Amino acid sequence: MKNVKALNVLFGLLLIGNSAISQGLNNEVIRANMLVDWERAKVYTKEYLDAMPESGIxxxxxxxxxxxxxxxxxxxxxxxxxxxxxTGAEPLYQDKVLEKMKEYKNKAALTKLVMESYDYAIQSIEKMDASKMDSLIRRGNYETDQFGWLNKVFEHQTHHRAQTTIYLRLKGIKAPNEKLF
Structure with missing residues (x-):
């Protein structure tokens, strides 16, 4: 029931956009629901990593x-x-291009690093000041509020995990079932 409520809040937020925050939706509730989604995404991504054999990495x-x-x-x-x-958290691996580094192109190292990225996201969201969710943040030519940045990064990880479904299928592996709840 808790996950259904979280999903309903997320869908509602996506439908009404960032203005939900300015209309009085509790930022702590938004953060709590984001954390539920990040934990779910971490488990889901681990299933993808587990499904691909070492020979397919x-x-x-x-x-x-x-x-x-x-x-x-x-x-x-x-x-x-x-x-x-x-979130303002101290960035990790900022001077590296991870996808070019051979040391992460084996199943154990890859899995460890990917799970570290989810832990970093979860811990950073837990520690952030949710009262600043509507604060504008500019990076290059893009400016949106903290809530908008958090939505963009969640969308991005979903996009790339979904792309790997094809990789699994081409290797004859059934992709993990969706985890909407």
């Missing part, structure tokens, strides 16, 4: 595409970067 559907590992590494680095923008 560096699989590329086409030569000009990212490998399975590179998708996950890109997703993780972007998660940590954007979470640091959104």
């Amino acid at each position: 560096n699989f590329k559907p086409k030569a000009d595409m990212r490998s399975f590992a590179e998708q996950m590494l890109h997703m993780s680095q972007s998660t940590m970067t954007v979470i640091s923008i959104a």
Whole structure:
């Protein structure tokens, strides 16, 4: 029941947009629901990592595409970067391009780093000052509030995890069932 309530709040927020915050929706409730979603996304992504055998970690559907590992590494680095923008947390791996680093292109190291990125997101959201959820943050040409940045980073990790469904299917592996709740 708790997860259904969280999902209903999230869908409602997506429908009414960032103005929900300015209309009095409790920022602590928003943060709590985001944490539920990040925990769920972490479990779901771990299922994807577990499903791909070691022999498929560096699989590329086409030569000009990212490998399975590179998708996950890109997703993780972007998660940590954007979470640091959104929450003010100290960024991790900021001077590295993780998807180019060979040391993370094996199943154990990849899984450890991807789970670290989820833990970083969860811990950063837990520690952030939710009362500032409507504070504007500019990065380059893009400016939105803290809530908007958090939505963007969640959307991004979902996008890249979903792309790896094709990698699993091309290897003859059934992708994990969706985890909407």
